[in-house]
Amino acid sequence: MNAAEPTTTAPALSLPALAVTCPACGSKPGELCTSHSGTRPRRNDVHRARTTAHNTPTT
Ligand SMILES: [Zn+2]
Numbered sequence: 562m563n564a565a566e567p568t569t570t571a572p573a574l575s576l577p578a579l580a581v582t583c584p585a586c587g588s589k590p591g592e593l594c595t596s597h598s599g600t601r602p603r604r605n606d607v608h609r610a611r612t613t614a615h616n617t618p619t620t
Contacts, residue, residue, distance in 0.1 A: 571604035583611040
């Protein structure tokens with residue numbers, strides 16, 4: 562079921578928002594966001610909510 566292409570080459574891995582858990586899809590820090598109920602990794606970007614969460618202090 563895995564895609565042939567390794568996720569290590571995903572452009573989204575360079576986004577700073579990967580440092581936080583995504584509130585939209587639940588991806589953990591360091592993991593790509595997923596779409597379609599988690600069946601497809603978002604290799605080129607992350608959810609907007611994740612970027613917002615990264616830019617918003619939680620304390
Ligand atoms: Zn997400």
